[in-house]
Amino acid sequence: MMMHRIRHTINGICRRARWLGCAALLALPMAASARETLYIFTWTDYTSPEVIDAFEKQYNARVVLNYFGTMGDMYARLQAGGDAQFDLVIPSSYYVPRLIHSGLVQPLDHSKLPNERNLLPVFAEADYDPGLKYSMPYQWGSTGLVYDTRVFPNAPKSWALLFDPKLNPDAPFSMQTDGNVMIAAACAYLGYGYTCQDQKQWIDAAHLLLKTRQRSNFTGFVDGAPVLSQVVRGVNRVGVTFSGDFVNQRNEDPEGFEHLAYMLPKEGSERWVDVMMIPKRAPHPELAHAFINFVMDAKQGAALSNYIYNASPNQASQPYLDDVLREAPAWPTDEEQQRLHMLPGLDGVPLQTFQKIWSEVRSR
Numbered sequence: 001m002m003m004h005r006i007r008h009t010i011n012g013i014c015r016r017a018r019w020l021g022c023a024a025l026l027a028l029p030m031a032a033s034a035r036e037t038l039y040i041f042t043w044t045d046y047t048s049p050e051v052i053d054a055f056e057k058q059y060n061a062r063v064v065l066n067y068f069g070t071m072g073d074m075y076a077r078l079q080a081g082g083d084a085q086f087d088l089v090i091p092s093s094y095y096v097p098r099l100i101h102s103g104l105v106q107p108l109d110h111s112k113l114p115n116e117r118n119l120l121p122v123f124a125e126a127d128y129d130p131g132l133k134y135s136m137p138y139q140w141g142s143t144g145l146v147y148d149t150r151v152f153p154n155a156p157k158s159w160a161l162l163f164d165p166k167l168n169p170d171a172p173f174s175m176q177t178d179g180n181v182m183i184a185a186a187c188a189y190l191g192y193g194y195t196c197q198d199q200k201q202w203i204d205a206a207h208l209l210l211k212t213r214q215r216s217n218f219t220g221f222v223d224g225a226p227v228l229s230q231v232v233r234g235v236n237r238v239g240v241t242f243s244g245d246f247v248n249q250r251n252e253d254p255e256g257f258e259h260l261a262y263m264l265p266k267e268g269s270e271r272w273v274d275v276m277m278i279p280k281r282a283p284h285p286e287l288a289h290a291f292i293n294f295v296m297d298a299k300q301g302a303a304l305s306n307y308i309y310n311a312s313p314n315q316a317s318q319p320y321l322d323d324v325l326r327e328a329p330a331w332p333t334d335e336e337q338q339r340l341h342m343l344p345g346l347d348g349v350p351l352q353t354f355q356k357i358w359s360e361v362r363s364r
Helices: 010-020 022-026 049-059 071-079 093-101 114-118 179-189 199-213 226-233 243-252 285-295 298-308 315-320 348-363
Strands: 036-043 061-068 135-148 173-175 218-221 238-242 260-263 269-279
Touching (some): 036 071, 036 285, 049 285, 049 298, 061 071, 071 093, 114 315, 135 226, 135 243, 135 298, 173 199, 179 199, 179 238, 179 269, 179 348, 199 348, 226 243, 226 260, 238 243, 243 260, 269 285, 285 298, 298 315
Parallel strands (some): 036 061, 173 238
Antiparallel strands (some): 135 260, 135 269
């Protein structure tokens, strides 16, 4: 779900494009040809070159990265045989139940994951995967509003900044492309709670979203990373984004972000968690377990977060994190933590109903 630092080394460039034919640039000696290869299916720029290199050296392995742009793309690829092509996939937690019920992933062997003990307690139990039978937390963060403090010097900590035309009668604004985020946000604003599951509440939320998108200053649906550059340029003045992207881009362009703020609405917002899962027919499940355990090491987990700029679910990693990742907005305050909720996973008829409602919002 995110944009991260640009790689500056030929190894990094090739790692991102190995599956497109760049592997020849890093031709290996014949003696190394017997090394096992770990195939990871993930978001673009969502691994640390330092961590990948360390894993390859420690396990005498080769890592090949393939990328998806959306959860829908990921799911379709796995259904089309990707569950036998990839060894590891990194989806968002709300997609976990669907992957489990579709039979596209296999249970984890926790005896091979001793570093699981490093997990923060809040991530050790998950409604989306009780007992973490199939998944292991990888990174986490929050979803919130980014806005221009010059236009909104007294902005309330509320979704009202997005949904109330009296608060924003004319400044350009956008909404997220992810229906799970936007319907949850509308539900929270209407008083139903961020994790609303009732069909009537979804319909009420859809009506609010339709009214919102019909306002003259609505500019469109924009992903969480691109909207940040839009707010910097003044194309938008308010948008929905992710904490990691905000911290990352602020670090790259502190001057541009001088008048930007990130806010978690009081009505509630998302604590998102991206997880590691092993596809059902993964060719190298042993190596996949080794990678999961490797990432859960204290220093490797910290190196991963320090590169991506997301918060780490690894308690043992906390002392090794960059300072910016141990403070808001990367790490919400205790009071802000109380506002965060994980999006529930949907499957079957509820999922079909939800998708139909969101399709109506996007198409009108």
